[in-house]
Amino acid sequence: MADVKIWLNGSMVDAEAARLPHLTHTFHYGLGAFEGIRAYEQKPGHGAVFRLQDHVARLLASCHLVTLDRGLAFTAAEIADACIETLQANGLSAGYLRPVVYIADGAMGIGATKNPIHVMVAAWKWGAYLGEEGLRQGIRACISTFTRPGHHSTMSKGKLTGQYINSILAKREAVSNGYDEAILLNEQGHITEATGENIFMIKDGVLITPPLYMNILAGITRATLLDVARDLKIPVAERPFARDELYMADEVFLCGTAAEVTPVREIDRRTIGIGARGPLTTQLQAAFFDIVYGRRSGYDRWLTPFEMTAARDVRLAAV
Numbered sequence: 120m121a122d123v124k125i126w127l128n129g130s131m132v133d134a135e136a137a138r139l140p141h142l143t144h145t146f147h148y149g150l151g152a153f154e155g156i157r158a159y160e161q162k163p164g165h166g167a168v169f170r171l172q173d174h175v176a177r178l179l180a181s182c183h184l185v186t187l188d189r190g191l192a193f194t195a196a197e198i199a200d201a202c203i204e205t206l207q208a209n210g211l212s213a214g215y216l217r218p219v220v221y222i223a224d225g226a227m228g229i230g231a232t233k234n235p236i237h238v239m240v241a242a243w244k245w246g247a248y249l250g251e252e253g254l255r256q257g258i259r260a261c262i263s264t265f266t267r268p269g270h271h272s273t274m275s276k277g278k279l280t281g282q283y284i285n286s287i288l289a290k291r292e293a294v295s296n297g298y299d300e301a302i303l304l305n306e307q308g309h310i311t312e313a314t315g316e317n318i319f320m321i322k323d324g325v326l327i328t329p330p331l332y333m334n335i336l337a338g339i340t341r342a343t344l345l346d347v348a349r350d351l352k353i354p355v356a357e358r359p360f361a362r363d364e365l366y367m368a369d370e371v372f373l374c375g376t377a378a379e380v381t382p383v384r385e386i387d388r389r390t391i392g393i394g395a396r397g398p399l400t401t402q403l404q405a406a407f408f409d410i411v412y413g414r415r416s417g418y419d420r421w422l423t424p425f426e427m428t429a430a431r432d433v434r435l436a437a438v
């Protein structure tokens with residue numbers, strides 16, 4: 120943590136000095152909203168944040184879903200600026216951003232509504248979430264014994280802190296059973312998504328992914344790849360499917376800000392397609408990396424560029 124800076128409620132502060140009070144409401148009960156955003160280095164000293172406005176809009180939508188927006192003192196533009204400032208303050212031209220909106224300390228009852236709403240932005244270097252080899256060769260996944268909670272139980276369109284217990288349970292179970300990642304079904308047995316990624320399969324040249332009316336997060340990488348596929352004239356379908364179709368797919372991949380575009384070569388000890396990164400996955404993955412690194416024209420609208428000016432001379436506020 121040495122020398123790490125975070126943006127907290129409008130000021131850049133030393134992360135070590137700005138420890139969270141132990142009676143922070145979100146820490147106890149898990150109602151908070153967050154985002155995961157990546158910045159990619161475009162050339163030395165110059166970075167670009169991928170789909171920054173879309174991520175901040177989803178953060179505010181997550182807050183709105185659970186009424187955390189009442190008492191939120193920052194606008195979308197201010198939070199977007201905070202993301203860039205946090206990268207600069209930490210000397211990161213590439214990295215992962217983690218804005219969190221949380222209920223601060225005050226009253227401790229579950230129903231407390233008057234505690235202050237705080238906003239924090241952290242940034243760190245993060246390599247390939249499911250491994251460099253995973254990006255090239257594909258990963259091994261399993262269908263989880265845990266189910267994605269249904270519409271009556273959670274707000275799957277919100278990226279909300281406490282909801283990730285379900286993901287953590289599924290991930291821990293998968294890894295302890297020797298898999299890299301877990302894929303979760305819904306209560307009807309349809310494929311939803313992985314623990315922190317949306318899922319796509321390819322069958323007979325069609326790119327297929329579960330529709331947004333199901334209990335899945337509206338992933339920004341998912342939306343990106345659907346747009347890119349349409350631009351590349353790859354047929355797409357958003358429809359429900361169960362595990363049998365997934366086992367018989369020609370290709371499967373997971374996508375998300377952290378995992379980017381990661382092929383799946385095996386599910387529940389069944390080889391998927393050729394058992395390696397397939398041709399359409401390769402094409403979409405290459406297009407994705409070309410876009411985020413600014414190498415593909417026509418997609419600049421998704422990149423928010425920034426420079427590493429005076430990165431280390433940032434003046435810290437007292438906490």
Ligand SMILES: Cc1ncc(COP(=O)(O)O)c(C=O)c1O
Pocket residue numbers: 155278286312313314315316317336337338339340341374375376377
């Ligand atoms: C449960 C879940 N699904 C899907 C995604 C992918 O979303 P995005 O592409 O916006 O990062 C994430 C990551 O944010 C996630 O946590």
